[in-house]
Amino acid sequence: MTISVKKNLVSEAKYTLKCPNAMTAEYITIHNTANDASAANEISYMIGNTSSTSFHFAVDDKEVIQGLPLNRNAWHTGDGTNGTGNRKSIGVEICYSKSGGAKYYAAEKLAIKFVAQLLKERGWGIDRVRKHQDWNGKYCPHRILSEGRWNEVKATIEAELEGLGGKATSKPSPSVSKSSGSTYAVKKGDTLSAIAKEHGVSVATLQSLNSIKNPNLIKVGQVLKLTGSSTSSTKPSSKKTSYALPSGIIKVTSPMTKGTKVRQVQNALAALYFYPDKGAKDNGIDGVYGPKTANAVKRFQSMYGFTQDGVYGPKTKAKLEDLLK
Numbered sequence: 001m002t003i004s005v006k007k008n009l010v011s012e013a014k015y016t017l018k019c020p021n022a023m024t025a026e027y028i029t030i031h032n033t034a035n036d037a038s039a040a041n042e043i044s045y046m047i048g049n050t051s052s053t054s055f056h057f058a059v060d061d062k063e064v065i066q067g068l069p070l071n072r073n074a075w076h077t078g079d080g081t082n083g084t085g086n087r088k089s090i091g092v093e094i095c096y097s098k099s100g101g102a103k104y105y106a107a108e109k110l111a112i113k114f115v116a117q118l119l120k121e122r123g124w125g126i127d128r129v130r131k132h133q134d135w136n137g138k139y140c141p142h143r144i145l146s147e148g149r150w151n152e153v154k155a156t157i158e159a160e161l162e163g164l165g166g167k168a169t170s171k172p173s174p175s176v177s178k179s180s181g182s183t184y185a186v187k188k189g190d191t192l193s194a195i196a197k198e199h200g201v202s203v204a205t206l207q208s209l210n211s212i213k214n215p216n217l218i219k220v221g222q223v224l225k226l227t228g229s230s231t232s233s234t235k236p237s238s239k240k241t242s243y244a245l246p247s248g249i250i251k252v253t254s255p256m257t258k259g260t261k262v263r264q265v266q267n268a269l270a271a272l273y274f275y276p277d278k279g280a281k282d283n284g285i286d287g288v289y290g291p292k293t294a295n296a297v298k299r300f301q302s303m304y305g306f307t308q309d310g311v312y313g314p315k316t317k318a319k320l321e322d323l324l325k
Contacts, residue, residue: 003114007066008040010047010054018047018054019072025122027089028115029077029130030153031055032097032141034302039095039107043067055091057114061106064114078136080216084189085135090118097143098302104143112153116160125167126158130189136216137193137203138274186222191215201226203271204243204324215271243268243324250289250312257289265312266293268320274300 010018033042039058043065046054054074058065068074070090077085094111096104119128131150132140144150161167184195192215196203203215209225212218245268246261266285269275275284275296284292294310301308306315 003064003110003117005057005064005066006040008043008047009066010068014047015072017050017052019068019074021073021087023071023073023087025070025088025090027085027128027130028118028124029085029089029091029132029135030111030115030141030144031076031091031093031132032143033058033093033095034140034142034299035098036096039063039065042093042095055093057091058093058095059107059111059114060095061103061110064110077132078138079191083135085130085132089130089135092118094141097141100143108144108153112156113160116157116164116166119157119161120164120166123167126154126161129154129157133191134189134194135191137191184224184226186218186220186224188220190218190220192218195224202324243271243320245317245320247314247317252289252291252294252310258287260287262289262293263287265289265297265320268324269293269296269300271324 037045039060040063042058042060046058046067052075054068055076056066056068056070056074058067073087074091075086076091077083077089079085092111092115094104095107097107115129119125122128131145132138133145139145141150144153186195192203192206192212196206206212206224206226207215209227218224243264245264250257250262250265263285266275266287270285275293289312297312297316298308298310300306300320301310301316306319
């Protein structure tokens, strides 16, 4: 049975903000919304706000709503203005993921069937399916990842695709391929965070070993050291000071808090791909603890079960330090 799609497309007047580039899609990227709104509400909010963040489809327990035309790009994967995820992938948001429960799992089930339908329509195999995390390392789709079910979800999509008579494939689809030895050649779609996770090292260690200042600027074909001594003149143990974090509490105030301590928080959040938001086109490190930084802290807090108040304090600091070891 074909899944029908309701359309509530963004107006052409907002193309410059939401979907400025023509696109010939090559992938489908799956997200969890991290809140409990319906598909209709997700799309309405996306097309009506002034943020550049955008996506093509929202799926809830009852329906699929389309917000962007499929021949236009979306800002949904955080891999930059010219990133493959942002420029060549269809964004599918699964609703009700914050609280989970029956409505979420019904939405996920419908999304799985819908993604299989998209693959069938395009003659694609399961190798074209990505999670948000594959593009920039962000922990998304967070509910699927936290429940350890990404491989299960992909297998179910593949089974649905085969049931539709779609393209059978045994081609593996993770964005990071394992390598033997102590080096790894960066492939299309790789992120430093995903490479680090695959090979059991930290992002900070990879940066130190390969003298990488900006984790978002690795290049296809670049050969990374996975083990060994740091290639920089800075000792590995000193590298951690790049993410030295301030003590105390920092929050949005009037006038706004500014300075080195705020930059330290922003740099730590950016290293873990929480700052700025997934639709942003620059790193946003400005040393100002305003709404943008508070929202990044909220997203971080939501992923690790903290009170989502946007206030940087001892618990947030401790978790950031733990992740950046």
